[in-house]
Amino acid sequence: MLISDTIAKMLVEMLDKSGGTLELKRNDLAEKLGCVPSQINYVISSRFTPEMGYIVESRRGGGGYIRIIRKQMGKDEYLMHFYHAVGNNIDESSGAAFINNIFENGLITQREKLLLTAVLAEAGSGETRAAILKKIALTLMK
Numbered sequence: 001m002l003i004s005d006t007i008a009k010m011l012v013e014m015l016d017k018s019g020g021t022l023e024l025k026r027n028d029l030a031e032k033l034g035c036v037p038s039q040i041n042y043v044i045s046s047r048f049t050p051e052m053g054y055i056v057e058s059r060r061g062g063g064g065y066i067r068i069i070r071k072q073m074g075k076d077e078y079l080m081h082f083y084h085a086v087g088n089n090i091d092e093s094s095g096a097a098f099i100n101n102i103f104e105n106g107l108i109t110q111r112e113k114l115l116l117t118a119v120l121a122e123a124g125s126g127e128t129r130a131a132i133l134k135k136i137a138l139t140l141m142k
Contacts, residue, residue, distance in 0.1 A: 004042065006033065083138065095133055
């Protein structure tokens with residue numbers, strides 16, 4: 001398992017235990033895991049994004065911290081957030097992250113996730129991809 005996977009798994013477990021809000025010191029976590037603090041930053045910025053349902057706050061300095069909050073929303077509220085977060089243009093990897101997030105939230109099956117990811121991969125443009133994702137969100141709200 002890669003160090004980034006280990007860090008992400010540990011953060012998710014810590015979020016689960018803390019009820020969805022986690023405050024940590026980057027240097028302390030890096031020391032505990034035996035990695036450099038920039039690896040912690042990389043994992044947080046790439047895997048704990050708004051598209052994936054997280055809010056990240058940070059404060060620099062000696063008493064600095066990183067706070068990760070898992071957004072708690074009802075199905076329709078989540079889908080409206082999803083709809084607006086997509087925007088009018090989206091790249092393939094961000095689209096795949098959105099699809100994975102709706103799968104992780106139990107709104108689609110594994111098979112649907114694979115089908116939708118394949119469709120997004122074949123979409124000709126970011127505008128088409130965004131339109132498809134918005135239509136998915138609206139369809140899931142019905």
